[in-house]
Amino acid sequence: MVSETILSAKEKKPLLEWTPIYSMWLREIIRFFNMKSRVISSIIQPFLFLGLMAIPFSNLIPPEAQGMMSQMFGGLSFFGFLAPGIVGIGLLTTGIMGGVTVIWDKEFGFLKEVMVAPVRRISLMIGRSLGGMTIAVFQALLTIGVAALFGIWYDFQIQGIAGVGLALVFIILTFATFIGAGITLGGMFEETEGFMSIVMLLQMPMLFLSGAFVPIDRLSGVPVLYQLQFINPLTYGIDGIRAALTGAPPFLPLWVDFTVILAFALVFLILGARAFNRMQLS
Amino acid sequence: MKAISVHDLTKVFGSTVAVDHISFDTEEGEIFGLIGLNGAGKTTTILMLTTLLNPTSGTATVCGYDILKEKDSIRRSIGVVFEEQAVDIYLTGRQNLDFSVRMYNVPAKERRERITNALEAIGLADFADVKVKDYSGGMLRRLEIARAMLTNPKVLFLDEPTIGVDVQTRRYLWDYLRRVNKELGMTIFISTSYLEEADYLCNRVALIDEGKLIATGTPEELKASIGKNLVSIKVATGINADFVKLLQGLDYVEKIEERDGSLELSLKNGSIGIPDIVRLARRNGFTISSISSHNPSLNDVLLHYTGKKAEG
Numbered sequence: 001m002v003s004e005t006i007l008s009a010k011e012k013k014p015l016l017e018w019t020p021i022y023s024m025w026l027r028e029i030i031r032f033f034n035m036k037s038r039v040i041s042s043i044i045q046p047f048l049f050l051g052l053m054a055i056p057f058s059n060l061i062p063p064e065a066q067g068m069m070s071q072m073f074g075g076l077s078f079f080g081f082l083a084p085g086i087v088g089i090g091l092l093t094t095g096i097m098g099g100v101t102v103i104w105d106k107e108f109g110f111l112k113e114v115m116v117a118p119v120r121r122i123s124l125m126i127g128r129s130l131g132g133m134t135i136a137v138f139q140a141l142l143t144i145g146v147a148a149l150f151g152i153w154y155d156f157q158i159q160g161i162a163g164v165g166l167a168l169v170f171i172i173l174t175f176a177t178f179i180g181a182g183i184t185l186g187g188m189f190e191e192t193e194g195f196m197s198i199v200m201l202l203q204m205p206m207l208f209l210s211g212a213f214v215p216i217d218r219l220s221g222v223p224v225l226y227q228l229q230f231i232n233p234l235t236y237g238i239d240g241i242r243a244a245l246t247g248a249p250p251f252l253p254l255w256v257d258f259t260v261i262l263a264f265a266l267v268f269l270i271l272g273a274r275a276f277n278r279m280q281l282s
Numbered sequence: 283m284k285a286i287s288v289h290d291l292t293k294v295f296g297s298t299v300a301v302d303h304i305s306f307d308t309e310e311g312e313i314f315g316l317i318g319l320n321g322a323g324k325t326t327t328i329l330m331l332t333t334l335l336n337p338t339s340g341t342a343t344v345c346g347y348d349i350l351k352e353k354d355s356i357r358r359s360i361g362v363v364f365e366e367q368a369v370d371i372y373l374t375g376r377q378n379l380d381f382s383v384r385m386y387n388v389p390a391k392e393r394r395e396r397i398t399n400a401l402e403a404i405g406l407a408d409f410a411d412v413k414v415k416d417y418s419g420g421m422l423r424r425l426e427i428a429r430a431m432l433t434n435p436k437v438l439f440l441d442e443p444t445i446g447v448d449v450q451t452r453r454y455l456w457d458y459l460r461r462v463n464k465e466l467g468m469t470i471f472i473s474t475s476y477l478e479e480a481d482y483l484c485n486r487v488a489l490i491d492e493g494k495l496i497a498t499g500t501p502e503e504l505k506a507s508i509g510k511n512l513v514s515i516k517v518a519t520g521i522n523a524d525f526v527k528l529l530q531g532l533d534y535v536e537k538i539e540e541r542d543g544s545l546e547l548s549l550k551n552g553s554i555g556i557p558d559i560v561r562l563a564r565r566n567g568f569t570i571s572s573i574s575s576h577n578p579s580l581n582d583v584l585l586h587y588t589g590k591k592a593e594g
Contacts, residue, residue, distance in 0.1 A: 019385070020384065023380075023381055023384035023385060027370070027373070030377055034372045108368070108370070108371070109364055109367055109368035110368055110370055112334060113382065113429070118353075118354040118358045119385050
């Protein structure tokens, strides 16, 4: 078998094929807006998470204990602590679920159509990931906006535009990690059912052991669970997003968060690209 | 230059040989049919020729390009209509086409023109902005053909293009393909298990069975190869060896086969066959309960060479 890369080098193609990347991106966006239910749910979701989870949770804490508790949350209110975590959770779920579209495309034969075009598969994957990312970033910004609105009453303040900018870097890297993971997983399954059951299995621990709900150091002394937090990419993503948005001290130095999540993103994007490249037709 | 040239092409999946050392050529500008039953290896062959599947051994060229070494040159020269639906149902017809043609770096203005023309040519202009999930089966097929045509391919591949399509659409598609072939001189490579389709459309066909190429030629040549006329006889008392021997003595009988309790004869000259056989039977005390003759079709060719009957 002759490998694709050798051939493409010989047949001379640009390093980045802009038009195909753009059209894969455009397709994801059009698909998103063509499915009204997806648009509506992505708008309502931040309200649900913040309204039904963050607000009730933050009411667990009696007013007289606020001061003591806020020390635990790095000077934040519980609501202010939870909101960046919810942004991170959104990135995890939409990213990994991006892999399911790969399976749909296999099932519906759409993959054949794009694979028969004279385009590198890596371009297809980049375009699709960027499409998912655009939607995810839009959703994350919406969540931050809604959180800031509720934050008027529940004490959540954004540390200026620079903070949002830095948070955006972490948001993009976190999403890149999970879309890469999703595509890698999607490449391994032929049908949605198998993929979904594995995703459920992986998502739960990643969600709860990420510092989204409980500060990372609260688990120190709990064996296994404490350590597991550090192999979870989401931990670094959320730590970074939270510090950038609120100005609260991060659990790890920000440059560590950044380096680790960047490494995770690169590894999973490469794995995803490989999975995409290897995909054979049955 | 041949449009398609295949040499000893083979594909093995695990322990099954899906395509077994097949060789054939397709001339430029012809409609070539790969015919055979489901599972004969037609789709696998098309996937290899369209660079989506690498062969286990053997070689092939499409438009002079090697299917292994010059995948992109081939991809730029062909259009493909797959057997299963290969469109995005959440996009409209026009969006689907637009998406496809963007992959080929066509400038925006020309892109719009080509899409409009392709939709018009195949009669979908009125449904261009409807989401594909609301399309009928026939419309879906037409959209897929329009998409394959967008890149002005030199060779158009179609895998079972009219399967699950109503009679009207089928006729429409046949006429469309003939027109395209004639007006644009486009080479068309079609796979089908619907042999009337091959007979109607194809200049030449290759019969494939269990991965092996059985026969190649024009539909007329293949039909002629199994006799000018086919006669099927049912004897009231069942098949009798003496009667078979009697028939074998006739010089215009080329071949006798027993099938489902009746005798199938290939005759050189049909016109005198039936009266002669009836007379002969009566004289020797055999009662023929039914006798019929017909000109061979590609279904008979399939039956003759493989012993299998075409479905449907």
